[in-house]
Amino acid sequence: MQHRVLGRTGLEVSVIGFGGIPIQRITEQEAVTLVNGALDRGINFFDTARGYTDSEAKLGLVLKQRRQEAIIATKSMARSKEGMAADIQKSLTALGVDYIDLYQCHNVKDRESLAQIVSPNGALVALKEAQSKGIIGHIGITGHIQELLVEALKTGEFATVQFPFNAVETEAKELLDLAHQTNTAIIVMKPLAGGALRNARLALGYLLEQPVTTIIPGMDSLQQIEENALLGNEWTPLKEEEWVVLKEETEKLGQAFCRRCEYCKPCPQGIDIPTVFLLEGYYSRYDLKDWAKERYKDLEAKADACIACGQCEEKCPYSLPIRQMLSDSAGILADG
Structure with a gap:
């Protein structure tokens, strides 16, 4: 080594x-x-x-x-x-x-x-x-x-x-x-x-x-x-x-990838947007489903509190479709 x-x-x-x-x-x-x-x-x-x-x-x-x-x-x-x-x-x-x-x-x-x-x-x-x-x-x-x-x-x-x-x-x-x-x-x-x-x-x-x-x-x-x-x-x-090969793979990640720069904050509804996406990543990519959902429960404002005002997307330097990503994360991390 x-x-x-x-x-x-x-x-x-x-x-x-x-x-x-x-x-x-x-x-x-x-x-x-x-x-x-x-x-x-x-x-x-x-x-x-x-x-x-x-x-x-x-x-x-x-x-x-x-x-x-x-x-x-x-x-x-x-x-x-x-x-x-x-x-x-x-x-x-x-x-x-x-x-x-x-x-x-x-x-x-x-x-x-x-x-x-x-x-x-x-x-x-x-x-x-x-x-x-x-x-x-x-x-x-x-x-x-x-x-x-x-x-x-x-x-x-x-x-x-x-x-x-x-x-x-x-x-x-x-x-x-x-x-x-x-x-x-x-x-x-x-x-x-x-x-x-x-x-x-x-x-x-x-x-x-x-x-x-x-x-x-x-x-x-x-x-x-x-x-x-x-x-x-x-x-x-x-x-x-x-x-x-590596370049092709990175390009496939495209728009739907949060870099956690936090320029989207603060959300008017109090949603910690980068943390929501981080937890969704732990759920989907690391297979830490229970761990991610427990921490999601502790968030004061959940992803479904989004009112689609679009302020976050205006501030995102990567032009991420944050509103849709929040909706998707809410469906993944919510109970039920």
């Missing part, structure tokens, strides 16, 4: 990592087989989160036994010092370890959240205290809005940044350049565009040609582990005919 240095952390991580979302839908025994298989094939970077139900616990079944072979990353939506401190302890307990290599501020999507995190009583204080105690190694940030992540990196507080980047979502020059200048590691989530890209070998191969550190596709079968690990071991640049 090829390795790259995780920015200024100095950690050497496999170019193909393990994304911890799909492991939620398999049994504990299947998870044990999967994680052991990943480690045996040279995958050493494992990313999970407090919000991924039992993902931390399932990874921990193996990682606590093979701790020296793994670099563990997890993350929390907590924004306050108290909340983050509590989540760090919960992560340690769930994983069954006494040390986490990378702890990330998860899904930072507005300036208010970032300001709260770096405030005198914010999550960053708890992370630094945990770092000084030796229970976490490094601090990172994740999100979908590149402008906000650029602001975060300019603070100098984050050693890694994780965001969606793939053959569809390619607009990342400013963030990539700043990460390079500051020696901040790039962790790529959604490398298959949330499962929309079906040719994993070409989609991941495309990313391996980019200035990123590690790519974390979600995997829930040994076949996926074997194929992705093989790519990380024997990767060579895409051939011209492979570029053609």
Whole structure:
């Protein structure tokens, strides 16, 4: 397995990592087989989160036994010092370890959240205290809005940044350049565009040609582990005919694909449009049906609250048919 240095952390991580979302839908025994298989094939970077139900616990079944072979990353939506401190302890307990290599501020999507995190009583204080105690190694940030992540990196507080980047979502020059200048590691989530890209070998191969550190596709079968690990071991640049195939696939995704830029917000009816589409993707592409529907239930305004005013479509830089997409999502995610 090829390795790259995780920015200024100095950690050497496999170019193909393990994304911890799909492991939620398999049994504990299947998870044990999967994680052991990943480690045996040279995958050493494992990313999970407090919000991924039992993902931390399932990874921990193996990682606590093979701790020296793994670099563990997890993350929390907590924004306050108290909340983050509590989540760090919960992560340690769930994983069954006494040390986490990378702890990330998860899904930072507005300036208010970032300001709260770096405030005198914010999550960053708890992370630094945990770092000084030796229970976490490094601090990172994740999100979908590149402008906000650029602001975060300019603070100098984050050693890694994780965001969606793939053959569809390619607009990342400013963030990539700043990460390079500051020696901040790039962790790529959604490398298959949330499962929309079906040719994993070409989609991941495309990313391996980019200035990123590690790519974390979600995997829930040994076949996926074997194929992705093989790519990380024997990767060579895409051939011209492979570029053609990949381009054809990305073009087929066409208009009906949300990049989660959030320019459509705010919705007059209070609908969190990108989150609706994200949950629909988990339902349809990741087969996390129950998980997605439960989270959809928690939304204050559901997709069927749309009154088809069209303001969102006027603001969407990708000209998505958002009204129709909301209607479709409502039909998929609603009970019944």
